Amino acid sequence: MAKRERLMATIKEVAALAGVTPTTVTNVLRNRGRVGDATRERVLEVVAAQGYRPNLNARALVERRAPTLALMLGCITNPFYPEFTLQANNAARRHGRFLLVCNTDYEPDGGTRFLADVAGSLSDGILVANNGELRIDELKAIQATGTPVVISIWELPDNPPGVPCVAFDSHKAGFIAANHLLELGHRRVGALVGSAKNGIHGGRYQGFRDALRAQKVKHVLADARFCSDSFQSGFDAALDLLSARPDLTALFVSNDLPALGALNAAASLGLNVPDDLSIVSVTNIELASQSRPSLTTVAIPTAEIAEQSVELLLKLIANTPDVAPVIRTTDPVLVKRDSTAPIRKN
Amino acid sequence: MAKRERLMATIKEVAALAGVTPTTVTNVLRNRGRVGDATRERVLEVVAAQGYRPNLNARALVERRAPTLALMLGCITNPFYPEFTLQANNAARRHGRFLLVCNTDYEPDGGTRFLADVAGSLSDGILVANNGELRIDELKAIQATGTPVVISIWELPDNPPGVPCVAFDSHKAGFIAANHLLELGHRRVGALVGSAKNGIHGGRYQGFRDALRAQKVKHVLADARFCSDSFQSGFDAALDLLSARPDLTALFVSNDLPALGALNAAASLGLNVPDDLSIVSVTNIELASQSRPSLTTVAIPTAEIAEQSVELLLKLIANTPDVAPVIRTTDPVLVKRDSTAPIRKN
Numbered sequence: 001m002a003k004r005e006r007l008m009a010t011i012k013e014v015a016a017l018a019g020v021t022p023t024t025v026t027n028v029l030r031n032r033g034r035v036g037d038a039t040r041e042r043v044l045e046v047v048a049a050q051g052y053r054p055n056l057n058a059r060a061l062v063e064r065r066a067p068t069l070a071l072m073l074g075c076i077t078n079p080f081y082p083e084f085t086l087q088a089n090n091a092a093r094r095h096g097r098f099l100l101v102c103n104t105d106y107e108p109d110g111g112t113r114f115l116a117d118v119a120g121s122l123s124d125g126i127l128v129a130n131n132g133e134l135r136i137d138e139l140k141a142i143q144a145t146g147t148p149v150v151i152s153i154w155e156l157p158d159n160p161p162g163v164p165c166v167a168f169d170s171h172k173a174g175f176i177a178a179n180h181l182l183e184l185g186h187r188r189v190g191a192l193v194g195s196a197k198n199g200i201h202g203g204r205y206q207g208f209r210d211a212l213r214a215q216k217v218k219h220v221l222a223d224a225r226f227c228s229d230s231f232q233s234g235f236d237a238a239l240d241l242l243s244a245r246p247d248l249t250a251l252f253v254s255n256d257l258p259a260l261g262a263l264n265a266a267a268s269l270g271l272n273v274p275d276d277l278s279i280v281s282v283t284n285i286e287l288a289s290q291s292r293p294s295l296t297t298v299a300i301p302t303a304e305i306a307e308q309s310v311e312l313l314l315k316l317i318a319n320t321p322d323v324a325p326v327i328r329t330t331d332p333v334l335v336k337r338d339s340t341a342p343i344r345k346n
Numbered sequence: 347m348a349k350r351e352r353l354m355a356t357i358k359e360v361a362a363l364a365g366v367t368p369t370t371v372t373n374v375l376r377n378r379g380r381v382g383d384a385t386r387e388r389v390l391e392v393v394a395a396q397g398y399r400p401n402l403n404a405r406a407l408v409e410r411r412a413p414t415l416a417l418m419l420g421c422i423t424n425p426f427y428p429e430f431t432l433q434a435n436n437a438a439r440r441h442g443r444f445l446l447v448c449n450t451d452y453e454p455d456g457g458t459r460f461l462a463d464v465a466g467s468l469s470d471g472i473l474v475a476n477n478g479e480l481r482i483d484e485l486k487a488i489q490a491t492g493t494p495v496v497i498s499i500w501e502l503p504d505n506p507p508g509v510p511c512v513a514f515d516s517h518k519a520g521f522i523a524a525n526h527l528l529e530l531g532h533r534r535v536g537a538l539v540g541s542a543k544n545g546i547h548g549g550r551y552q553g554f555r556d557a558l559r560a561q562k563v564k565h566v567l568a569d570a571r572f573c574s575d576s577f578q579s580g581f582d583a584a585l586d587l588l589s590a591r592p593d594l595t596a597l598f599v600s601n602d603l604p605a606l607g608a609l610n611a612a613a614s615l616g617l618n619v620p621d622d623l624s625i626v627s628v629t630n631i632e633l634a635s636q637s638r639p640s641l642t643t644v645a646i647p648t649a650e651i652a653e654q655s656v657e658l659l660l661k662l663i664a665n666t667p668d669v670a671p672v673i674r675t676t677d678p679v680l681v682k683r684d685s686t687a688p689i690r691k692n
Contacts, residue, residue, distance in 0.1 A: 068468070076447075077432050077632070082422045089422075089449045098460055100468070101422075101447035103435045114444055122414070122446070122468055231636050264638055286423070290577050292610055292638070 018046040068098045069313060070123035071152075072111055074130035076103045078229065078257060079285050080302075084129055087306035088152070095314055104130070112138050125313040127152045139163045148316035152309040154326070155203045164316060166309045166327045170282075173298045173332040174207025177252050177280045180296070180334055182215050185343035186250035186278060189219065192237050192262055194229040194255040201229075201254040204282055208252045223248070227258055234258025238265035242277070249343050250278040256285045256297055263291055263339065274341035284335055293338035301329045364392040414444045415659060416469035417498075418457055420476035422449045424575060424603060425631050426648075430475055433652030434498070441660055450476070458484050471659040473498045485509045494662035498655040500672070501549045510662060512655045512673045516628075519644045519678040520553025523598050523626045526642070526680055528561050531689035532596035532624060535565065538583050538608055540575040540601040547575075547600035550628055554598045569594070573604055580604025584611035588623070595689050596624040602631045602643055609637055609685065620687035630681055639684035647675045 015022040020039060027033035028043040035043075069092050073081050085101055092099040102118055104111030112135065115126065128139060129152040139149045140163060151163050155170035181189055191208060195201040205224070212219045223245060227237035234253060238261060242248065253259035259281030263273055271277045273293055281288070284299035308327050315323045361368045366385060373379030374389040381389075415438050419427050431447055438445040446469060450457030458481065461472065474485060475498040485495045486509060497509050501516035527535055537554060541547040551570070558565045569591060573583035580599060584607060588594065599605035605627035609619055617623045619639055627634070630645035654673045661669045 076428045076435075077425075079423075079425060079428075082425075082428050085449060086423050086451055089451065093453070098463060099449065101449060103431060103445065103447060105432055105435065107439070117444060231632075260636070264636065267638055286577075287633075290606070290610065292613055 014043070014046050014050055017050070018043045068100045068123045069125050069127065069310065070100045070102050070118045071127045071129060072102050072104055072115060074104055074111070075229075076101075076105060079287055080256075080283060081129060083285060084152070084302055084306055087303045088127060088129075088310055091307045091310035095310065097310075097314075115139075115142055123147075125317045126150070127309050127313055129153055136161050136163060148313055150309050150313045150316065153305055155200060156328070157203055157206075160326045164312055164323070164325045164327075166305050166312060166329060168300050168305065168329045169331055170201070170203035170300075171207035171210070173282045173300060174204035174209075174252070174254070175211045176207075176332060176334050177204075177282060177298045178208040178211035180280055180298075180336075180340060181250045181252065181278060182211065182217065184250070184278060184340060187217050187343075188245075188248050189217070189223070189250045189252060190241050190245060190248045191219070191224040192234055192241065192251060192253040192258055193224060193226045194234065194253070194258045195226065197226055199226075204254040208254075229255050229257055231257050231261040231264075234261030235265045236261075238262035239268065242266065242269055242271070248277070250280070250340070253279060253281040256281050256283045256288045256295060259295055259297070259339075260287060260291055263293070263295065273339050275344065278340040278343075280340050282332070288335075289337065291339075296337045296340040297335055298332045299335045300332050304329050360389070360392050360396055363396070364389045414446045414469045415471050415473065415656070416446045416448050417473045417475060418448050418450055418461060420450055420457070421575075422447075422451060425633055426601075426603075426629060427475060429631055430498070430648055430652055433649045434473060434475075434656055437653045437656035441656065443656075443660075461485075461488055469493075471663045472496070473655050473659055475499055482507050482509060494659055496655050496659045496662065499651055501546060502674070503549055503552075506672045510658055510669070510671045510673075512651050512658060512675060514646050514651065514675045515677055516547070516549035516646075517553035517556070519628045519646060520550035520555075520598070520600070521557045522553075522678060522680050523550075523628060523644045524554040524557035526626055526644075526682075526686065527596045527598065527624060528557065528563065530596070530624060530686060533563050533689075534591075534594050535563070535569070535596045535598060536587050536591060536594040537565070537570040538580055538587065538597060538599040538604055539570060539572045540580065540599070540604045541572065543572055545572075550600040554600075575601050575603055577603050577607040577610075580607030581611045582607075584608035585614065588612065588615055588617070594623070596626070596686070599625060599627040602627050602629045602634045602641060605641055605643070605685075606633060606637055609639070609641065619685050621690065624686040624689075626686050628678070634681075635683065637685075642683045642686040643681055644678045645681045646678050650675050 011022045011025050015025050024035060025043055027035050028040050071088055075081055089099045100123060102114050104114055125148045127150050143149050149163055151161055151165035154165040154167035156167045157171050193201050193205045209219055225237040225241045227233040251262055253262050259279055262279055266273050266277050273279055281297045284297045288295040288297045312327055357368045357371050361371045370381060371389055373381050374386050417434055421427055435445045448460050450460055471494045473496050489495050495509055497507060497511035500511040500513035502513045503517050539547050539551045555565055571583040571587045573579040597608055599608055605625055608625055612619050612623050619625055627641060627643045630643045634641040634643045658673055
């Protein structure tokens with residue numbers, strides 16, 4: 001790439017024009033040290049006239065720290081992640097930090113190069129919010145170089161990953177969803193799981209099954225479909241399951257996006273939700289309140305997860321002693337909307 | 347904030363351990379210069395053993411350029427922007443660049459401080475994709491310091507902003523949408539505009555009105571509602587307009603998100619879309635194909651806009667001569683789906 005002349009003044013030029021030392025310029029711009037009012041005004045005038053802006057790279061080198069936090073996202077077009085990003089962004093800003101979003105969709109190495117290039121230089125801490133496979137070893141390698149890493153969303157009861165994380169009880173989310181259907185009288189309940197059987201939604205599915213088992217309601221694998229966390233995949237899986245098992249009166253879906261696909265599939269089959277079929281899911285993205293019918297779902301504490309992961313990361317950056325490696329959030333809660341109803345008696 | 351010890355080796359330590367100069371380490375890591383195979387292997391072994399990663403801040407200072415492109419986003423939870431981000435990200439990666447997403451939602455200064463801190467240090471070029479008010483003067487001030495700025499999405503026929511931009515014909519988008527309704531026989535057509543009357547969607551609305559005028563179909567301001575670019579706002583505005591004007595047989599909506607709200611409002615009023623009411627909009631986000639009924643919309647060339655704005659920015663960074671300040675995309679095209687139908691004869 002061609003070299004380009006910078007038009008921006010250096011701090012030395014600003015200092016010379018204002019008749020002060022570069023340190024004084026820095027003190028004025030960072031509001032520290034003792035600088036007289038007249039000097040301050042003169043410096044600010046030169047700064048404005050020259051269009052000078054402090055170079056963050058230089059500052060980061062001098063202070064041995066970078067000015068931002070990075071958020072690694074695996075799937076920016078899944079609407080959960082923009083909502084999470086907004087919350088994490090706001091938390092970072094409340095702590096005076098900027099959040100850089102690094103979108104790793106379709107990176108052939110799952111974002112490893114992005115991590116390696118960003119860690120410790122552009123950012124001094126990294127939040128990871130992937131919905132796919134996490135390369136825990138890679139995250140540990142970044143940690144080992146001195147850049148803290150926090151996994152933003154971990155699903156208990158999966159074993160803690162050995163990297164600091166914020167975790168919510170995904171088993172309980174599935175348990176609550178299933179109990180809601182049981183309380184409405186449903187006994188023939190199918191499941192759509194937005195991951196492989198033992199994948200990221202395994203805890204949610206296990207919670208669902210444990211609730212059914214506690215009420216001695218039979219659920220066999222033939223009543224479940226495993227798909228991916230997308231509208232289309234949920235649509236296809238629901239079409240398949242509901243065609244094979246027309247006697248089902250309710251569906252548990254492990255995430256809102258495939259549940260919205262399932263709503264659409266039910267309509268395609270001429271099923272009225274909730275009169276013919278109840279659907280409950282997990283997460284509570286904004287779209288869950290906008291679908292028709294609106295979606296009953298078990299809300300995970302997205303804002304709290306974002307806030308806690310930013311705070312955990314900042315504690316690690318500050319070398320705070322005795323930081324717990326797993327921060328547990330409050331429990332998920334049922335949000336009752338229009339996609340679930342009592343089973344019809346006939 | 348407490349200082350934190352870096353565990354990472356410096357390039358000097360790596361060089362000493364490998365028995366070479368720092369320049370040789372750099373040459374190995376950047377695949378340039380002449381380095382013998384044995385030396386290369388020795389350097390890479392030390393780099394791996396020490397967990398050394400080149401410091402981008404230092405590199406940026408030395409080369410007087412930053413390694414990334416920045417994308418300023420004003421509204422990350424509006425689903426158009428994640429879709430645009432994914433395309434821009436892919437374009438940047440095809441050109442060997444990383445894209446940092448800077449989310450300026452709720453920044454009290456509209457992202458000005460973010461711009462000032464990111465421009466020219468973390469990134470050597472800036473894409474701006476705000477759906478709100480753009481501070482053109484602020485963008486020009488950043489440009490003046492030597493950091494190129496590109497406005498990613500400009501709506502013709504608005505006058506070019508004086509900052510390089512990629513523009514599509516928003517007037518034509520509105521014109522095509524209106525003509526589709528006219529060809530289906532609709533003559534009593536309302537409009538929902540997702541901005542102020544002369545705001546960002548003014549060109550789309552003007553195109554709509556010009557198409558009606560060309561066919562001598564009357565449209566008065568009382569048949570329009572101005573709302574914001576959200577589902578809820580479209581829902582509220584549609585409810586208001588359709589209640590006031592139950593004789594309307596079709597709606598033009600200037601963006602998909604309020605159009606999805608209008609679909610829901612029509613259902614709330616017991617109107618069947620498209621039998622009782624046709625709805626057409628503009629953009630073609632993914633949700634437009636997932637609603638029920640799916641949404642007829644005039645697709646703007648999102649991927650092309652993303653690709654062109656990355657390429658324009660890279661040209662400006664490279665000081666390419668004679669770069670056109672306004673890149674015009676191909677025209678929008680109608681995507682016919684299930685929300686529009688011929689007017690019923692009775």
